[in-house]
Amino acid sequence: MSEPQPRTCSRDFPGTVEAASEAENWVARQASVLGLDEEAEFAIGLCLEELFLNAVQHGHANRASISVCAEPQGVTVEFADDGEPFDPTLAPAKRINGPTDDFDIGGYGTGLMQRFSRRMSYRRSEGMNRLVLEFAASP
Amino acid sequence: MRMDMKVIEGDDGISHVVLDGRFDIQGAQEIDSRFDELAKSSKALVVDLAKVSFLASLGVRTLMLSAKTLIRRGGEMTVCGANENVEKVLRTTGFNEVAGIYPDYESAARTLRERLAGFSGKQG
Numbered sequence: 612m613s614e615p616q617p618r619t620c621s622r623d624f625p626g627t628v629e630a631a632s633e634a635e636n637w638v639a640r641q642a643s644v645l646g647l648d649e650e651a652e653f654a655i656g657l658c659l660e661e662l663f664l665n666a667v668q669h670g671h672a673n674r675a676s677i678s679v680c681a682e683p684q685g686v687t688v689e690f691a692d693d694g695e696p697f698d699p700t701l702a703p704a705k706r707i708n709g710p711t712d713d714f715d716i717g718g719y720g721t722g723l724m725q726r727f728s729r730r731m732s733y734r735r736s737e738g739m740n741r742l743v744l745e746f747a748a749s750p
Numbered sequence: 751m752r753m754d755m756k757v758i759e760g761d762d763g764i765s766h767v768v769l770d771g772r773f774d775i776q777g778a779q780e781i782d783s784r785f786d787e788l789a790k791s792s793k794a795l796v797v798d799l800a801k802v803s804f805l806a807s808l809g810v811r812t813l814m815l816s817a818k819t820l821i822r823r824g825g826e827m828t829v830c831g832a833n834e835n836v837e838k839v840l841r842t843t844g845f846n847e848v849a850g851i852y853p854d855y856e857s858a859a860r861t862l863r864e865r866l867a868g869f870s871g872k873q874g
Contacts, residue, residue: 632775635806653804653835660774660806707844712821716814719843720807726842 618645621678624663626671626692631663634677645681651746654727655679655688658744661720662690662699666740670694685729686746691739698733699724699742753777755784763866764794764859770801773809773836782812789816793825794866796858797849800831805839813840817849826865830858 620641624630635656642652659677666672672694680687704722707714724731730745753771760766765788771777788795797813799805817827827849832840840846852858 628775635772635774635776650835656774656804657806657839660808664775664807706842707847709847711848712818714814714818714844714848716811716818717807719810723807723810723839723842726838 615683618681619679620645621676623674623676626667626673626675626694628664628667630675631660631667634659634663634675638677638679641679645679645686647681647686651686654746655686655744657727658688658724659690661724662692662742665697665699665720666690666692666694670697670740683748685748688744688746689741690744691741693739696735697740698735700731700733751780753780755781757788760859762859762863764796764862765792766796766798766855766859768798768801772804773799773802773812774804774806775808777804778808778812785812785816786819789819789825789827790823792820793823794862795820795825795827796855796862797827797829798831798855799829799833799836800854802832802836805832805836810839810843810845813845813849814843817845821848826862828852828858828862830855 622637624634638656638659663675666675672692675692678689699721702721704725705718706722728744729747732743734741753769753773756768758766820827829849830852831854837851840851850861
């Protein structure tokens, strides 16, 4: 019996907020093609929204590319953008601690990515931020 | 339409906000201004997430902004019905520290009613 082949897909997007929304729709559409379960689709969509918005709004990226590879052992997503260098693996995870009316309304994305992915690794090469995220395997 | 938002005003002063759809970038943009207006005019909100299949960064921002506006006006917000992933997002950010998370509308509304009654009692 042969090993199941990895299922992959990739796409380039312009660096706009509208494209971030399109990337989410694209991942949702690819989920059934790649055989992703609901949990993996949720986690990947959440991480991509955060990465895309960071790259566009803070890194001023002009373009981004997303590659997804689904294997029995897990799902690997590479997000690359040409924005300013930013390593989200080094950013602290923020959380509201205790009842208060003095809390930030943004900046929670890094903590969410850390919580929803199994592992994140970053490198900067050829003028691009390249973040690889690993997610638990689909059944 | 990515996200539908219905508001049911109760006789008890509690607004039941029923969201239906994906609370992603587009979904958040669609309801942001209505949610903000509601937070500026209500005293107690139960945000019903039972039909929300997805929640990410901008959706959390919409909820936090409204919760902050409401709390600073002396109001209260709770959420109910969140699925496992949506609740995981809320707890990871610590949103549950400023707005209670309940399994269903009745338990969320009951808590708010008790708090509103306690507040009125202290005022009187």
